[in-house]
Amino acid sequence: MGNHAISIKTLEKRFQHKQVIAPLTLDIPKGQLMGLLGPSGCGKTTLIKMIMGMLKPDNGTIEVLDLAVPHKQLLNDIGYMAQSDALYTDLTGEENLHFFAKLYSLSKAEQMDRVAYAASLVRLTDDLQLKVMNYSGGMKRRLSLAIALIQNPKVLILDEPTVGIDPVLKKEIWQELIRLKEHEHKTILVTTHAMDEAERCDQLAMLRSGHIIAQGTPQALKAFYQAKDFDEVFLKAGGDVQ
Numbered sequence: 001m002g003n004h005a006i007s008i009k010t011l012e013k014r015f016q017h018k019q020v021i022a023p024l025t026l027d028i029p030k031g032q033l034m035g036l037l038g039p040s041g042c043g044k045t046t047l048i049k050m051i052m053g054m055l056k057p058d059n060g061t062i063e064v065l066d067l068a069v070p071h072k073q074l075l076n077d078i079g080y081m082a083q084s085d086a087l088y089t090d091l092t093g094e095e096n097l098h099f100f101a102k103l104y105s106l107s108k109a110e111q112m113d114r115v116a117y118a119a120s121l122v123r124l125t126d127d128l129q130l131k132v133m134n135y136s137g138g139m140k141r142r143l144s145l146a147i148a149l150i151q152n153p154k155v156l157i158l159d160e161p162t163v164g165i166d167p168v169l170k171k172e173i174w175q176e177l178i179r180l181k182e183h184e185h186k187t188i189l190v191t192t193h194a195m196d197e198a199e200r201c202d203q204l205a206m207l208r209s210g211h212i213i214a215q216g217t218p219q220a221l222k223a224f225y226q227a228k229d230f231d232e233v234f235l236k237a238g239g240d241v242q
């Protein structure tokens with residue numbers, strides 16, 4: 001431990017009799033941007049929910065920042081963006097941000113600063129007075145990302161953060177994720193289906209049927225499997241076998 005922000009050991013999860021996470025071991029070093037890749041239904045969200053302490057594993061252990069999950073301190077230390085938006089639609093964007101900022105131990109001045117920072121980061125400053133029910137799908141995703149960042153967490157866990165977001169903003173969000181990693185030393189775990197996003201990660205873990213079938217830097221994976229892209233890596237690593 002010590003160097004790892006997230007350390008997962010022999011984790012297992014079954015739903016009814018279906019094994020969704022097979023014994024899975026994964027370490028995510030501090031300050032890295034790790035991409036979790038895999039087809040729909042391979043267990044990405046289930047894994048993330050267990051890291052968040054929202055779902056109890058059947059077996060195995062998870063530590064985040066040296067604390068065994070679940071732990072109250074981790075609510076402050078992990079920023080989480082779920083796949084579906086959990087927003088108060090009859091409140092404005094700004095009211096949503098303040099609502100979540102108040103959940104954390106921030107001073108009033110810090111709350112104001114964080115709300116302004118998070119809103120500008122996702123280019124929502126001009127729309128903060130609108131009720132969320134009048135936001136587009138992309139605006140709701142952007143607001144969810146702002147909420148994940150509100151308490152300035154050390155670890156960010158983002159479940160498909162750029163789905164429904166236009167290419168220009170997507171590029172800006174990725175620039176910001178890389179800045180957060182490089183300048184603020186955040187550890188980031190992101191699930192994605194987008195190959196251009198996978199390319200920007202420090203490391204990739206490819207998941208199939210609850211197993212990690214390949215792991216490494218994007219360049220090393222492509223070189224090892226002599227693949228031109230990550231779809232090909234996935235297939236060559238055994239992703240076509242059910």
Ligand SMILES: Nc1ncnc2c1ncn2[C@@H]1O[C@H](COP(=O)(O)OP(=O)(O)OP(=O)(O)O)[C@@H](O)[C@H]1O
Nearest residue numbers: 015016020038039040041042043044045046047083
């Ligand atoms: N609460 C639940 N009860 C029963 N089965 C579940 C439950 N949650 C997830 N599953 C099943 O577990 C498997 C993995 O689901 P999960 O949502 O983790 O996949 P995923 O990789 O995140 O998929 P996607 O990319 O489509 O979001 C699926 O077969 C799903 O149907």
